[in-house]
Amino acid sequence: MGAAADRWRELQSGRGIPEHIRRAAPADPWTHRAADFAPPAEPADTPSRAAARALAERAAAWSCAGASVLDVGCGGGDAAFAVARPDPSPVARVVGVDRQADMLAVFAAAAHERGIPYGTVQGAWPDVAADADRHDVVVCHHVLHNVVDLPPFLAALHAAARGPAGGVVVEMLPEHPMAWLDPLWRHFHDLDRPPSATADDAVAVLREELGVEPEVRNWTRDRRLPHDAGWVARRLCLPASRLAEVESALATVPPRRTDAVTIVWSP
Ligand SMILES: C[S@@+](CC[C@H](N)C(=O)[O-])C[C@H]1O[C@@H](n2cnc3c(N)ncnc32)[C@H](O)[C@@H]1O
DSSP states (O other): OOHHHHHHHHHHHTTSOOHHHHHHOSSOSSOOOGGGGOOOSSOOOOHHHHHHHHHHHHHHHHHSSOEEEEEETOTTOHHHHHHTOSSSOOEEEEEEEESOHHHHHHHHHHHHHHTOOEEEEESOTTTTHHHHOOBSEEEEESOGGGOSOHHHHHHHHHHHBOTTTOEEEEEEOSSOTTGGGHHHHHHHHOOOOOOOOOHHHHHHHHHHHHOOOOEEEEEEOOOOOOOOHHHHHHHTTOOGGGHHHHHHHHTTSOOOOOEEEEEEEOO
8 A cells, every 4th residue: 555545544544533432422423314415406516516517428428328427425416416407417327325225215215306217226335336337427425534445445436437438526525524623522522633634635545546647626615504513412422411512612613614625537
């Protein structure tokens, strides 16, 4: 493994939650609520959507059959369904991969509602990559910061994109999505969090492992609703009895950053 992949592994491993805190947590601090990931009827017009749409249009024109889109760590499929808007859609089929079955249920319902043929694969990427097959466009939004061993994850994204017209679109935040809560780990658990792996670190792994020089776009997204004290308490492994304390402590930390990064490459 190269230096960039080692650095990613070390930084990501450092973001684990110590066992004694995790054992005392009233709920799993990592699991996402599927209902929070239902895709909007009208997707946001972002650089990631534009990049995936351009790849899908190119693939559809090349094949004359419409493009297939694979969404890895799909949640409710925001990334994949955004490619199909506006009409006329270049998308013929979408496949969602996620390790959470409830996310795939939201994905399936959204595909059904939109009348888009779909498939789902439950499991952890890259273990289930063979079941997902190859596609014209591979999208993967807000998943990389869940991954410790990045080279096989990226290699499988790369291998899942079939040429010559397709490609991969990764969207992520410049730093770990929970990094804004680091001061609260110190406040509540007396725990210093190590620095976060960054999007630049991920790009360095891509270069090092796959020899890929991606197109990288930094942009600002709409401010997301602030996460309420209940949501934050769960991330911090705290019980409901401490909600009032979490609420006051939240007022002391800077709001979440709103910048995002789109990383695009073709195999
Ligand atoms: C932050 S959510 C993002 C969901 C969606 N891509 C979006 O942008 O709205 C991350 C999703 O990735 C899934 N996930 C994380 N690591 C995964 C892995 N190795 N394989 C498959 N799914 C994964 C989680 O279950 C979750 O649904």
